[in-house]
Amino acid sequence: MVSVPQYTLAQPVPIRTDMEARKAGNGHKIAEDRTPGGPAAFDRIGPRVKAMLQVARYHGVELDPNEFRATAEGSFPTASDLSQWAQNAGMWSRALRIRWSHLLRFEHAGPIVLLFNDGGAGLLVGASAEHNLVFLKSVDASDDADALPIDELRLAQVWSGEAVLLRAARSHVAADAPFTFGWLIDLVRLESRPLRDIGIASFTLSILTVLPPLIVMTVVNKVLQFSSVSTLVLLSAVIAVVFVYETLLGHARRLIVNVVGTRLDTKLNLHVFGRLLRLPLDYFERHPAGETMYHLAQVYRIREFLTGKLLSTFLDLITLCVLIPVIFYINPILAWMVLACAVVIMATIFAFLAPLRRHYQRVVDAETLKAAALGETVVGIKTVKALGLEPQRKAMWDERVADAGKARLAFGQLANWPQTLVTPIERVMVLGTMLIGAYLAMNDRSGYMVGSLFAFMMIAQRVAQPLVGLARLVEDYEEVSAAIGEAASVLNRPLESSSNSAGLRPRLVGEIKFSDLTFSYIGTKTPALDRVSFDVPAGTMFGIVGRSGSGKSTIARLLQGINRDYSGFLKLDGVDLKEINLRHLRQGLGVVLQDNFLFRGSIRDNIIAGRPGLTLSDAMRAAQLAGAAEFIERMPNGYDTYIEEGSPNLSGGQKQRLAIARALIHDPTILILDEATSALDPESEAVVSANLMRIASGRTMIIVSHRLASLTECDQILVIDQGKVLDVASHPVLLERCAVYRQLWFQQNRHLDGRHGRLAAVPSRPD
Numbered sequence: 023m024v025s026v027p028q029y030t031l032a033q034p035v036p037i038r039t040d041m042e043a044r045k046a047g048n049g050h051k052i053a054e055d056r057t058p059g060g061p062a063a064f065d066r067i068g069p070r071v072k073a074m075l076q077v078a079r080y081h082g083v084e085l086d087p088n089e090f091r092a093t094a095e096g097s098f099p100t101a102s103d104l105s106q107w108a109q110n111a112g113m114w115s116r117a118l119r120i121r122w123s124h125l126l127r128f129e130h131a132g133p134i135v136l137l138f139n140d141g142g143a144g145l146l147v148g149a150s151a152e153h154n155l156v157f158l159k160s161v162d163a164s165d166d167a168d169a170l171p172i173d174e175l176r177l178a179q180v181w182s183g184e185a186v187l188l189r190a191a192r193s194h195v196a197a198d199a200p201f202t203f204g205w206l207i208d209l210v211r212l213e214s215r216p217l218r219d220i221g222i223a224s225f226t227l228s229i230l231t232v233l234p235p236l237i238v239m240t241v242v243n244k245v246l247q248f249s250s251v252s253t254l255v256l257l258s259a260v261i262a263v264v265f266v267y268e269t270l271l272g273h274a275r276r277l278i279v280n281v282v283g284t285r286l287d288t289k290l291n292l293h294v295f296g297r298l299l300r301l302p303l304d305y306f307e308r309h310p311a312g313e314t315m316y317h318l319a320q321v322y323r324i325r326e327f328l329t330g331k332l333l334s335t336f337l338d339l340i341t342l343c344v345l346i347p348v349i350f351y352i353n354p355i356l357a358w359m360v361l362a363c364a365v366v367i368m369a370t371i372f373a374f375l376a377p378l379r380r381h382y383q384r385v386v387d388a389e390t391l392k393a394a395a396l397g398e399t400v401v402g403i404k405t406v407k408a409l410g411l412e413p414q415r416k417a418m419w420d421e422r423v424a425d426a427g428k429a430r431l432a433f434g435q436l437a438n439w440p441q442t443l444v445t446p447i448e449r450v451m452v453l454g455t456m457l458i459g460a461y462l463a464m465n466d467r468s469g470y471m472v473g474s475l476f477a478f479m480m481i482a483q484r485v486a487q488p489l490v491g492l493a494r495l496v497e498d499y500e501e502v503s504a505a506i507g508e509a510a511s512v513l514n515r516p517l518e519s520s521s522n523s524a525g526l527r528p529r530l531v532g533e534i535k536f537s538d539l540t541f542s543y544i545g546t547k548t549p550a551l552d553r554v555s556f557d558v559p560a561g562t563m564f565g566i567v568g569r570s571g572s573g574k575s576t577i578a579r580l581l582q583g584i585n586r587d588y589s590g591f592l593k594l595d596g597v598d599l600k601e602i603n604l605r606h607l608r609q610g611l612g613v614v615l616q617d618n619f620l621f622r623g624s625i626r627d628n629i630i631a632g633r634p635g636l637t638l639s640d641a642m643r644a645a646q647l648a649g650a651a652e653f654i655e656r657m658p659n660g661y662d663t664y665i666e667e668g669s670p671n672l673s674g675g676q677k678q679r680l681a682i683a684r685a686l687i688h689d690p691t692i693l694i695l696d697e698a699t700s701a702l703d704p705e706s707e708a709v710v711s712a713n714l715m716r717i718a719s720g721r722t723m724i725i726v727s728h729r730l731a732s733l734t735e736c737d738q739i740l741v742i743d744q745g746k747v748l749d750v751a752s753h754p755v756l757l758e759r760c761a762v763y764r765q766l767w768f769q770q771n772r773h774l775d776g777r778h779g780r781l782a783a784v785p786s787r788p789d
């Protein structure tokens with residue numbers, strides 16, 4: 023990609039930026055080149071995003087244009103938006119303003135993105151300080167095209183210094199690595215610079231901590247014994263300075279700890295949500311939402327441990343490193359006593375670790391069941407109310423709460439024991455040393471022992487705390503490792519694809535081929551699809567029909583790449599579906615299910631669904647096609663009408679038409695309607711069916727339905743039973759030769775005349 027011409031005396035050439043090129047007509051070519059059904063947003067966002075994609079690819083990272091979010095809609099992406107996008111994808115990136123002299127230093131560096139004043143962009147792929155030239159490539163240039171030599175004057179006409187640097191992150195915590203304590207420590211280690219600052223501040227604070235006791239010792243031993251006022255004044259001045267330093271350093275340390283805590287929190291949140299979105303649908307089908315949410319909530323306890331207990335113990339250890347030598351210096355006998363008490367405290371806590379772990383696991387299990395019951399009740403509240411199941415749900419909840427309460431009580435009672443046993447030892451550590459110190463002072467002839475005892479007592483307090491804290495840390499770690507286990511039970515599931523960037527991104531046309539495909543769901547013995555083979559030519563309408571449980575939806579699932587562990591082949595335009603990048607595949611697909619979830623927000627937002635580069639006019643076009651425009655326009659606020667989560671303010675038919683508009687807005691190459699019209703009232707079905715031909719034009723349509731009347735216009739209809747293909751042909755042919763199809767047809771259309779006429783809702787196909 024970085025092919026700088028070898029001729030060093032290259033003549034600078036004028037620059038025509040991408041935007042100018044577009045205006046001059048190249049833009050048409052790009053628009054025509056757009057992969058049908060592919061990421062429409064790619065071209066709409068323009069050259070700046072393209073430039074970023076190319077530089078990222080140079081560094082081996084595939085950025086996803088759909089994850090790009092510009093701050094201001096309609097304006098050009100800014101350098102900081104672009105840089106943020108790359109950072110979110112785990113790359114190192116900086117948005118900067120660069121001077122020409124600085125550009126000349128990028129002689130051998132990788133390509134960088136220059137943002138032109140007109141919204142375009144170019145790639146700087148080399149520089150020659152000797153000839154005062156830089157080498158630029160257009161974002162639309164082919165990989166083997168030579169870069170153009172440009173001088174300062176020409177560049178200044180189109181560029182005012184904005185650039186984005188990016189490269190693969192050096193110490194990037196792998197997004198795919200398992201979620202373990204080691205992974206968390208790696209995450210903390212990424213904050214090495216602020217941690218180092220905190221360490222230095224803590225070390226200095228520890229030294230400052232030692233000073234007041236030593237000063238007290240000097241006051242008692244020297245000032246009081248010899249009435250030295252000058253020493254007292256000097257010591258007062260030292261104490262004042264120490265206090266100021268202590269206050270300032272303490273303030274700075276708390277600030278940095280806060281920053282590190284917030285950064286870790288942010289990174290954890292991003293990671294957890296990113297992983298959650300990449301879990302396969304299978305996982306969500308097998309685990310109640312409440313359970314998943316409870317497990318993930320544990321991440322916040324882990325964060326608190328990392329930035330609270332762990333960090334403060336780490337800081338205390340620094341303090342200990344300073345204080346322990348000092349107490350040994352002041353009095354070794356008393357120092358040994360302190361250490362001996364600390365060892366006994368640790369041994370006591372360690373003795374309880376194993377039983378505590380067992381009890382805590384019971385708490386976790388009981389809480390998980392409780393959370394699952396709560397989640398299930400909230401999600402299924404309509405059914406609970408409709409069937410009057412409140413008493414049963416309440417009884418179940420009571421039981422779960424009681425179980426969780428019992429487990430917590432047992433854990434709390436056991437956890438009380440180490441606390442009870444440790445408290446007297448802690449007291450011995452402080453008061454016992456004082457008594458023994460007093461005894462030693464009485465027998466001391468030098469007269470210095472009193473001052474030393476004061477100093478020792480002051481420091482011993484500070485030593486005892488971190489030593490006990492260190493032992494408690496182990497106890498807390500047990501709880502946190504259980505929390506890590508819970509979060510890991512969700513986050514460490516096999517992800518949908520090993521990486522977002524993996525896989526091919528072929529141009530999708532819409533030809534589908536199943537060959538000898540067999541697939542069984544995990545935990546089932548009989549295959550859901552058994553040696554299924556059929557072809558769907560691009561741009562045709564393909565119906566799938568069969569009894570309940572025959573495998574219709576499974577075919578739709580496999581097409582979406584939800585399950586990939588089948589045998590045989592499933593090919594899209596001749597490319598094995600397993601090899602296709604999942605996100606690319608799904609961008610080429612539109613799917614409408616029987617029950618579609620609409621998010622909280624305006625109708626327009628729901629149709630656009632956050633896809634970048636799409637506007638109200640795109641939403642209107644999709645709504646028109648889906649037959650939704652007419653009812654949206656009748657609503658009080660039109661496209662700005664607000665829908666609540668789950669869309670209670672819309673009828674089933676309206677919801678469904680919105681879902682079709684949402685699936686159509688990015689102009690998918692393949693549209694899958696999986697029982698999309700089955701639950702509609704005849705009027706709504708008629709509206710959708712009336713638009714079906716328009717919707718189908720230029721794309722492959724897969725219509726799964728148990729209502730044969732909605733499939734009669736399909737080019738081919740697949741009849742499936744118990745996972746096996748019975749026949750594939752058009753409606754009239756199937757009526758003639760497929761007994762199961764004929765039987766289904768007559769069952770459903772007894773009211774029609776003997777000529778099996780078409781239902782009014784289904785329009786005739788234009789010849």
Ligand SMILES: Nc1ncnc2c1ncn2[C@@H]1O[C@H](COP(=O)(O)OP(=O)(O)OP(=O)(O)O)[C@@H](O)[C@H]1O
Binds near residue numbers: 576577
């Ligand atoms: N997630 C799943 N886990 C296990 N088995 C499943 C799962 N989904 C479907 N099955 C089983 O696979 C078989 C085919 O199911 P599929 O949903 O494809 O049938 P269908 O023809 O779409 O049925 P319906 O018309 O009732 O929706 C059924 O026996 C079903 O029990």
